[in-house]
Amino acid sequence: xxxxxxxxxxxxxAYENERTVARAxxxxxxxxxPNLELIVIDDGSRDGSSAAAREAIGSDPRGRVMxxxxxxxxxxxxxxxxxxxxxxFVAIQDAxxxxxxxxxxxxxxxMSTDPAVAVVGSRMQEVDDSGRPLRPRTSFAAGxxxxxxxxxxxxxxxxxxIRRDAARAVGGYDPRYRYATEYDLxxxxxxRHRLLGLDEELCTRVMGxxxxxxxxxxxxxxxxxxxxxxxxxxxxxxxxxxxxLRPAVSYALPVSVKRALRERRRQAP
Numbered sequence: 001x002x003x004x005x006x007x008x009x010x011x012x013x014a015y016e017n018e019r020t021v022a023r024a025x026x027x028x029x030x031x032x033x034p035n036l037e038l039i040v041i042d043d044g045s046r047d048g049s050s051a052a053a054r055e056a057i058g059s060d061p062r063g064r065v066m067x068x069x070x071x072x073x074x075x076x077x078x079x080x081x082x083x084x085x086x087x088x089f090v091a092i093q094d095a096x097x098x099x100x101x102x103x104x105x106x107x108x109x110x111m112s113t114d115p116a117v118a119v120v121g122s123r124m125q126e127v128d129d130s131g132r133p134l135r136p137r138t139s140f141a142a143g144x145x146x147x148x149x150x151x152x153x154x155x156x157x158x159x160x161x162i163r164r165d166a167a168r169a170v171g172g173y174d175p176r177y178r179y180a181t182e183y184d185l186x187x188x189x190x191x192r193h194r195l196l197g198l199d200e201e202l203c204t205r206v207m208g209x210x211x212x213x214x215x216x217x218x219x220x221x222x223x224x225x226x227x228x229x230x231x232x233x234x235x236x237x238x239x240x241x242x243x244x245l246r247p248a249v250s251y252a253l254p255v256s257v258k259r260a261l262r263e264r265r266r267q268a269p
Contacts, residue, residue, distance in 0.1 A: 006037040006062070008104055008161070009085035010093055013077050014040055017095035018047040020206070022056035027098035029060055033105045038063035040095075041081050044071035049095070075173035075181045082172055085164055092182075094158035096206050097124075103202040107161040110196055118166040118193035119186060121145075121155030122202035126268060129208040137207065137267045142199035146190050150228055150243035155195060157182035159203045166193055179220035180227055187231045207268030221251040 010028045014021050021040065028038050040053040042065060050067050057063035066084060068077060082090060089111060091104060107120045126134040141154040148154060160182065170188045173181045186195055224247050232241055262268065 006087040007033060007035040008089045008091055008108060009037040009039060009081075009087040009164075010091045010104070011078060011081035011085070012038070012040045012053070012093045012095050013043060013074055013081070014045060014049045014053065014095035015043040015071065016045050016047050016049065018045070018049045018052045020096040021049055021053045023098050024093055024095050025053055025056035025063065027101075028093055028104075029057070029063060030101055031099070031104045032102045033108060036062055036104065037086050039081055039084060040065045041077045042067040043073070043077040044068050073175060073178060075175040075177060078181075079172040079175075082164060082167060088164055089161055090164045090167070091161045092157050092159075093203075094205075096208075097158045098204050100202045100204075103159075104161070106198060106200060106202060110198055111161055111163065114194065116194045117196055118163045118189045119155060119195040120161045120198060121159040121196070122198040122200050124156055124159050124203045124205045125201045126205050126207050128268065129206060134207055134268050135266045137262065140197060140199075142197050145195050145197050149187060149190055149195070150231065150240035151246065152243075153180070153183040153186065153224070154197050155182070155186060156203075156205065158205060163193070177223050177227065179216050180223040183224060184227045184230075187227060188234075191235065217255055218251065221247050225251065 012021065012024050025038065025040065042050045042053065050065050053065050078092070089108065091107065093099060107122065110120045111117055123140050126136050128134055138156060139152045139154060141148045145154045166189060167185065174184050177184055189195065225244060228244055232238060
C-alpha cells in the first residue's frame with residue numbers, strides 16, 4: 001500500500017441525523033488508528049446534517065462531507081462511498097451510533113491476519129436514547145461466522161470493516177433492499193471469502209424508537225427472508241434452509257406480542 005494512502009476509509013451514512021452525526025464523527029476522529037480517511041455521506045438530508053458534520057470535522061484534514069443532492073437510500077449512498085474511498089479497507093459507521101476508540105485498530109489487525117477475510121465485525125453494545133444499557137436484541141457469533149450466516153446476521157453494518165475490492169467485485173450493496181442490505185452483501189461475500197466476528201464490544205448502537213429495527217421490523221424481516229431464499233437459489237442447494245424457520249415465525253408473530261416480550265427482557269422495542 002502506498003505510504004500516502006490511508007489505512008482505512010470510514011463511511012458515515014447520514015440522513016436527517018443533525019442531532020447525532022457529530023458524536024459519530026468525533027468517535028472516528030478519536031480512533032487509536034490515526035491513518036484514516038473519513039467520508040460523511042449526506043444522503044439528501046433536509047435538515048442540518050451536513051453542517052453538523054462539517055462543524056464536527058472542523059479543520060481535521062482527514063474528514064470531508066459528500067453531499068448527495070437527493071435521497072438515494074442506504075445501498076446506493078454507501079456504494080458511492082465505496083467508489084470514493086481511497087483506502088483498501090472501508091469501515092461503516094451509522095450516524096446515530098458510535099465506535100470505541102480502538103475499534104479500527106482491532107478490526108484492521110484481525111483483517112490483516114488472513115487475506116481470505118473480506119469482512120470483520122464485532123459485538124455492539126445496545127443503549128436507549130438516554131444512553132442506558134439494554135439487553136442486546138441481536139444475536140452474535142465469534143470467529144468465522146459462515147456456518148451461522150443463513151440463520152441470522154451476526155455482523156451489523158455499523159460494526160463492519162470491509163475489504164473494498166472484494167465488495168466491489170460482487171457488486172456492492174444491492175439497492176433492492178432498504179432494511180437488510182448488508183445481510184445480502186455478507187451472504188454474497190461468504191460464497192467467496194471468510195467473515196469474522198470479534199468477541200469485543202467495539203461499537204455502540206442506539207436503539208431508539210426511530211431505529212429501523214423498531215419502525216420497520218416486519219419489512220426488515222421480509223427482506224431477510226427474501227435474501228435467504230435468493231442465497232439458496234444462487235447456491236442451488238437446500239442446505240441451510242432451516243435458517244428460514246426462525247425469521248418466518250418472527251414475521252408471523254404480532255409486533256405487539258414481540259414488543260411486550262422485549263420489554264420484559266429489558267430490550268429495545
